Amino acid sequence: MSVRVRFAPSPTGVLHIGSVRTALFNWLFARHNGGKFLLRIEDTDKMRSTDENTKLIFEILEWLSIDWDEEAVIQSERIAKHKEVAENLVLTGGAYYCYCSPEELAVKKEAALKSGKSYKYDGTCRNGDRIAEGVNPVIRLKSEITGTTTVRDLVQGDVTVENSQLDDLVLLRSDGTPTYMLSVVVDDHDMGVTHVIRGDDHLTNTFRQVQIYRACGWSEPQFGHIPLIYGPDGAKLSKRHGAVSAVDYRELGYLPETISNYLLRLGWSHGDDEIISQSQAIEWFDLASVGKSPARFDMKKLQNLNAHYIKQRDNESIFEYMQLFFRREVDDAQREMIMQGMQAIKERAKTVVDLADAAMVYVRAPIEYDDACNTYATKMHIDLLEEVIGMIKDIPEPIGEDEVCNAVKELATKNNVKLVEIAQSIRGALCGKLVSPSVFQIISIIGKKETEKRINSFIHEKRTNS
RNA sequence: GUCUCCUUCGUCUAGGGGUCUAGGACACCGCCCUUUCACGGCGGCAACACGGGUUCAAAUCCCGUAGGAGACGCCA
Numbered sequence: 001m002s003v004r005v006r007f008a009p010s011p012t013g014v015l016h017i018g019s020v021r022t023a024l025f026n027w028l029f030a031r032h033n034g035g036k037f038l039l040r041i042e043d044t045d046k047m048r049s050t051d052e053n054t055k056l057i058f059e060i061l062e063w064l065s066i067d068w069d070e071e072a073v074i075q076s077e078r079i080a081k082h083k084e085v086a087e088n089l090v091l092t093g094g095a096y097y098c099y100c101s102p103e104e105l106a107v108k109k110e111a112a113l114k115s116g117k118s119y120k121y122d123g124t125c126r127n128g129d130r131i132a133e134g135v136n137p138v139i140r141l142k143s144e145i146t147g148t149t150t151v152r153d154l155v156q157g158d159v160t161v162e163n164s165q166l167d168d169l170v171l172l173r174s175d176g177t178p179t180y181m182l183s184v185v186v187d188d189h190d191m192g193v194t195h196v197i198r199g200d201d202h203l204t205n206t207f208r209q210v211q212i213y214r215a216c217g218w219s220e221p222q223f224g225h226i227p228l229i230y231g232p233d234g235a236k237l238s239k240r241h242g243a244v245s246a247v248d249y250r251e252l253g254y255l256p257e258t259i260s261n262y263l264l265r266l267g268w269s270h271g272d273d274e275i276i277s278q279s280q281a282i283e284w285f286d287l288a289s290v291g292k293s294p295a296r297f298d299m300k301k302l303q304n305l306n307a308h309y310i311k312q313r314d315n316e317s318i319f320e321y322m323q324l325f326f327r328r329e330v331d332d333a334q335r336e337m338i339m340q341g342m343q344a345i346k347e348r349a350k351t352v353v354d355l356a357d358a359a360m361v362y363v364r365a366p367i368e369y370d371d372a373c374n375t376y377a378t379k380m381h382i383d384l385l386e387e388v389i390g391m392i393k394d395i396p397e398p399i400g401e402d403e404v405c406n407a408v409k410e411l412a413t414k415n416n417v418k419l420v421e422i423a424q425s426i427r428g429a430l431c432g433k434l435v436s437p438s439v440f441q442i443i444s445i446i447g448k449k450e451t452e453k454r455i456n457s458f459i460h461e462k463r464t465n466s
Numbered sequence: 467g468u469c470u471c472c473u474u475c476g477u478c479u480a481g482g483g484g485u486c487u488a489g490g491a492c493a494c495c496g497c498c499c500u501u502u503c504a505c506g507g508c509g510g511c512a513a514c515a516c517g518g519g520u521u522c523a524a525a526u527c528c529c530g531u532a533g534g535a536g537a538c539g540c541c542a
Contacts, residue, residue, distance in 0.1 A: 010542050042542060049542095102540065109539095118468040118538070138540055156471070165469055165538090173540040180542045204470060204537040227472080227535090234534065262478095265491090269479055272490040291472095291479080294535065298477050301492040311505085348504045408501085423501030435503040 003035025004194045007061075007068070008075075008184070010042040011053035014245035015060050017297075018199060018229045018237060021263040025226055026197045027066045028264070028285035038191055039072040044183060046076065060246045064256045065278065073191060075183055082178035082186050085216065086139045086171040094215035095171055098125040098140045099132035120167035139172035143211045151206050154195070154224035154287040161207050169208050181205065185212040193221050197287070200225035224287045227267055227294040237297055253325065253351030255313070258306040266295045275308065303350040310349050315342045318355065325356035330363060337362040340445050344437035358436075362445055365454045366432025369461065373428035377462040380417075381425040385455050387411055388426060397448055405440040429458035 007023040009015060030037035041057065043049040061068065089095035098121075105121070112119040124130065126142060144163040151159050171182040178186075188196060203225045213220045231241035243249055249259055261276055268291065270276065270284045310318065319339065323330070330338070338359045345358040391407050392399070408426075412419045426439045430451065436442065443451045 008542095012542065045542065098540095105540090113467085120468095120538085159470065161469070167538090170540050175540080177540085179540070184542090199536095200471070201536055207470095225471090230535080232477080236535080265478065267478085272480065274478090274491050293472050295479090296477060298492070301478065304492055307505090344504095347506090405501085412501095418501090420501050427502060433502095437503085439501065 001194060003030055003033040004038060004192050005030050005035065005197055006038040006040050006188065006191060006193050008040040008042050008187075008198075009057050010045070011050060011057060012045055012048035014053060014247055015057050016237075016244055017246050017249065017259075017263070020060065020064070020246045020259070021229060021266065022197065022199055022226065023061060023066055024064070024260060024263055025268075025285075025287075025290070027068075028281055029195065029197060029224075029287065030069075031282045032285045035194070036069040037067075038070055038193070039068040040075060040187060040191070041072060042075045042180070042183070044075050044079065044177070044180070049076075056247055060250070063250060064246075064260055073187065075187060078183070078187060078190075079178060081190070082183050083172060083176060085186050086178060086182055089141070089171065089215055090139055092215075093142070095139050095141050096126060096128050096168075097131075097137035098168075098170075099130055099135045099137045100124055101132075101135060120165075121169075123168060126168060136174040136176075138170045138174050140168040141171055141208075141212060141215060143168055143208070143215075149207045149210055151203075151210060151223055153203070153206075154197075154222055155227075155290050156200065156203065156225050156292060159203065161204075166207055166211065171212070181208055181212065185209050185216070185218075188221060189213070189216070189218050195222045195224060197224040197226065200227050224290070226290055227292060229266060230294050230296045232296055232298070234296060241297070242299075253353035253355070254302065254306050255309045255321070255352070257312075258302065258309045261309075262302050262305050266297070267291045275305075307350045310352070310355065311346050315339055318342070318346070318352070321352050322356045322359060325353050326359075328363075334363045337445050341437060341441065344441060348437070361431050361436055361442060365450075365457060366430070368432055369428060369458070370433045372434050373432065374462075376421065376425035376428050376434070377458070381421065382459055382462060384411070384415060384417070384422050385425055385429060385459055387415070388422065389452055389455055392443070392448055392451060395448070399444050399448055401438070401440045401444040404443050408440070426455070429455045 005026045007019075007026050009019050009023070027037045029035075039061075041054055043054065058072075086095060090097065100121075108122065109119045121140070125137075125140070143166050147163050148160050149163055149166070153159055169181055170179050172178055206223055206225070210220055229237045231237045233241075237244055243252060246259070250256075257278070260278060260281070264276060264281055264285075265274065268285070268289055270280075270289065273280075276284070313321075319335070319342070322338075341359070341362050345355055349355040349358060388408065388411065391411055392404070395403055395407060408422055409419055412422050423439050424434060426443075427434055427436055430436070430439060430442055430446075446454075
């Protein structure tokens with residue numbers, strides 16, 4: 001039987017980075033096994049689901065080159081089917097109507113909590129002999145109360161629980177809508193899902209779901225519960241840890257290949273390999289190598305990987321991506337200059353945002369000067385800059401990097417100062433800060449006129465200030 | 467509280483009885499390169515949670531303990 005897996009996100013919030021990993025693992029598993037990767041949007045909570053979130057799910061998957069097979073299933077369109085299954089189950093004796101009101105249940109729950117016991121539905125209506133007038137009943141599963149249930153989990157191994165720990169879960173709410181537990185089982189069955197790979201927060205739900213499969217007389221899929229991603233403090237990754245949505249990472253300037261590679265290595269490994277391409281991932285991926293222990297999200301390692309993939313990308317494609325982060329129009333001439341400086345700025349960038357930022361030195365004069373520049377703006381430096389301007393005038397255009405470099409070195413020797421003194425003051429004048437690619441490279445790219453203009457502005461600014 | 471799962475450097479991990487004085491990567495520190503910052507190169511620091519077994523031999527197998535996490539909804 002060929003493999004069919006699914007990714008079933010709920011559009012009640014922005015797609016969590018942990019969900020993205022679940023999608024990735026499912027996709028890799030399907031592609032590795034030559035099976036199908038299906039998508040199902042679990043939008044039954046109409047109050048909290050939004051079209052915007054649904055759109056983002058598609059968008060992020062496409063961004064990560066995670067393609068799905070067949071048409072995405074919209075869960076809310078299948079409610080009638082879920083309902084039918086629940087009602088059939090009542091007919092076959094696998095489920096029953098329960099007339100206990102939420103208020104009654106709340107009282108019992110409170111009492112259980114008070115006496116220090118864990119709450120479980122007590123089965124008041126289980127025999128079907130109780131009907132309360134004027135109450136819309138729910139449908140509950142008549143689950144096994146003796147024996148044990150074992151899930152042979154592909155990641156976690158065999159996990160067994162006493163059936164007495166489980167209670168009769170609600171399948172259909174009093175308003176006639178199906179619960180999550182029912183919907184997942186019915187949909188997975190109807191979609192022919194063979195392997196359910198999801199976060200291990202669902203592991204204990206699995207026992208309940210298995211009971212539903214059995215009550216319906218359906219064969220169960222295989223399960224693989226992968227550990228969740230935690231924040232740096234070891235708790236479930238959440239908003240307070242910073243970026244949690246996949247969209248956030250895109251906006252922070254991370255490349256899709258970075259995200260895939262990083263997420264894959266979180267909890268899964270292939271020997272000592274760190275840099276893994278998508279095709280290698282497909283070739284190597286297996287559930288057996290997924291670790292059982294949860295992994296913490298490490299932003300530093302993500303950045304390092306991103307820096308690696310930025311260097312890997314060709315200039316054209318990275319420029320396209322950078323444009324999302326430019327806060328101004330970039331004309332063809334400017335584009336040309338950025339392209340010339342690309343290699344230099346790629347080496348320094350951790351994110352595409354860094355890259356877009358760094359590219360600005362080729363595009364425009366500094367908007368303001370960092371305080372640090374003052375160290376290289378003493379009278380001596382200003383005088384030296386005057387000389388630099390004179391010196392540059394003598395060099396014919398187009399001005400070469402080595403030429404300026406040699407000329408400035410000569411100037412340094414002549415004035416008996418270290419090269420760093422002149423280079424840094426030029427840097428301050430050209431960039432407004434003391435960190436940038438080679439100043440000689442910048443001069444050769446932006447040209448004589450622009451160099452002169454920027455240095456003059458700097459001199460003017462620093463003279464009037466002092 | 468009950469149930470379930472987890473536990474190797476700060477972090478991600480390799481390892482599946484002897485090849486482990488525990489390997490790699492990120493981070494950190496130092497040196498080299500150098501006009502700054504990076505990049506790159508070289509080197510360093512740093513871990514088998516604890517306690518009992520089993521065995522000639524345990525990071526590896528078993529049992530406890532401790533710690534952590536998740537699940538216990540008419541949410542998904």
